Amino acid sequence: MxxxxxxxxxxxxxxxxxxxxxxxxxxxxxxxxxxxxxxxxxxxxxxxxxxxxxxxxxxxxxxxxxxxxxxxxxxxxxxxxxxRHPDFAATGEATVQHWRCGNDIERSLRVAGFSGAFQMFDDPMVMGPVPALPDDDYWATRAAFARQAFGLSARDIQQRQAIQREALARLSPDSELVLWCEADAYDQLFLVRLLASLPTVARRLELIEINRVPGIERFIGIGQLAPDLLAWLWPQRRALGENALALARQVWVAYTAADPGRWADLASQHHSVLPLLGPALARQLQELPGAEDGLSLTERLTLRILAEKGEMEAGKVFGHLMLSYEPLPYLGDRMFGALLRPLIDSLQPLLHEAPGGGWAQRVVRITALGERVLRGELNWLDLGPAERWVGGVQIVADRSPWVVSGAGRVWRR
Structure with a gap:
């Protein structure tokens, strides 16, 4: 077994x-x-x-x-x-830039025999402010969020951003790109961001995009695959054209807007050129406050895990979320740790955290207040939660914030 x-x-x-x-x-x-x-x-x-x-x-x-x-x-x-027969040379793989929203497959690509360049774009646009701003202001906003949420140093963030900004600036009609993506919002927003940054269709623009792999019980991401599976995926890539770029530009404008109405419209549609995009946008839309309880879907699922299973280490909560509860897994462990903080640090907390160790080892439990919010008896927005952002939407509890129904309809509260 x-x-x-x-x-x-x-x-x-x-x-x-x-x-x-x-x-x-x-x-x-x-x-x-x-x-x-x-x-x-x-x-x-x-x-x-x-x-x-x-x-x-x-x-x-x-x-x-x-x-x-x-x-x-x-x-x-x-x-x-x-x-055994990757056929990389025949397909010109050595001249390609492999783009990915993290470094989780770089080593496996090399083990499998890939020799093209590798480019990582790991800005987690599923979290924090992603507003429509001039380029320098946008990156400064993202840097401030990364410092606050993940405790990264200003130097580290500056170095990461410099590499990514330079790579985006080098994109041109002569670029040869293969993009590796999954179905979740983290990956699909990376895909949209990159495509929207292209001035025109590159000489070679191909996509490897999957939402399942035969034989895998719970497919979470390409990074979990053995190197041989990456060679198997290689022939499944497909070319993208101007229609994909046009859609990406629409989605990027919608996601960075202060009003999520257009985003909700795009999330409800099937997009044949990027078929995994609609469901990912719909899932990310559920990170807005829920109309009934004021919780994002991630917050709601976290409270549900603790209500059903009892107190446990935060890292184990993350494991349950990824393996059983989350319908479209998109979070990394540090991202989940950052999302826990507002539930713990609020003046009226929904979670209690025991001291000691790193965040993943600290035992957390749902508070009595958290149980009431989870049952829908109270709305989290009425309890003074901290300001937060989803895409370009700023959520301030006492300023008529946008809320979302389970069916994906949005309105101001």
């Missing part, structure tokens, strides 16, 4: 281990053991009592996230073939 569980995290299937598991299951069934497996086989329409190896292989395939054993084998073969 450990090999199966591991493969469902990084996507690289261990076929020998899976074959052995199917044989062990068959032997156990023939010895009138493995009652749980027998029940699952019956639920699959195989009542028994006699079973064949093909039956237990089917069960193992279903456990691994595939509809059948042949489909599991076909996927494993495709990944292995791509790893």
């Amino acid at each position: 450990p090999a199966i569980n591991a493969s469902r995290q990084h996507g690289l299937l261990d076929l020998p281990a899976l074959r052995k598991r199917a044989k062990r299951l068959l032997k156990a069934l023939n010895n009138n053991e493995a009652d749980e497996a027998r029940a699952r086989l019956r639920a699959m329409g195989l009542p028994g009592p006699d079973y064949r190896l093909a039956d237990t292989q089917w069960l193992v395939a279903r456990e691994s996230g595939f509809a059948s054993w042949p489909k599991l084998i076909a996927h494993a073969d495709a990944v292995a073939f791509a790893a």
Whole structure:
């Protein structure tokens, strides 16, 4: 079982281990053991009592996230073939800039045999003010937020921003770009930001964009994939054109606006050129205060975890959020730690934090006030929460802030 569980995290299937598991299951069934497996086989329409190896292989395939054993084998073969025959030279990969919203795949790209340049753009635009401002003012605003939220030094922020600003300034019609993205708001906003920065369609502009990988139980991000899976993804890239740039410019203007109305409109639409964008915008829209309780969706889910499971270390709360509760995971651990602070540090806190250790090791619990807000008996906006931003929308509790319904409709409170 450990090999199966591991493969469902990084996507690289261990076929020998899976074959052995199917044989062990068959032997156990023939010895009138493995009652749980027998029940699952019956639920699959195989009542028994006699079973064949093909039956237990089917069960193992279903456990691994595939509809059948042949489909599991076909996927494993495709990944292995791509790893053995990456065809990087034939596709001109060496001249490409690989753009990503973090450095989580740079090493794996090199291990897999990629040789193009790597460019990271890691500004977390899902958090803090992202207002429509002149360029220098915009970056200064983002720098101030990074210092406050993450405790980064001014020098560190300046160095990071200088690299990113220079990389954006170098984008031109002669650029050769391949963008690696997932379905969540962190990645989709990176995609929008980059595309909106292009003066025109680059000579080579391609996108690798995924929201699931066969065989992975809970796909969170490209960074969790084994290097061979990156080689398998490479042939799946697709070219982008002027329509993608035009959409990105619309979305960037909408996301940085003080009024989220246009953002909400775009979030409710399907965009065939960037099909994962609408759901990501809709999920990010839920970071505005909820109309019923004044909480962002992340805040609401955090309170729900603690109400249902009891007090625990903050790092474990983050684990539950990412693995079970969050519908479209987008947060890093430090980002989550920063989002906890207003719930803890408020004059009327919704969470209590025990002292000691780093933030992830500190035990947190929901307060009685937090339970009332979670139940909808009180609205967080009536309890004086700190000012915060979502995109270009400033949220000040006593200034008729924008709120959002579960269905994505926005209005001033």
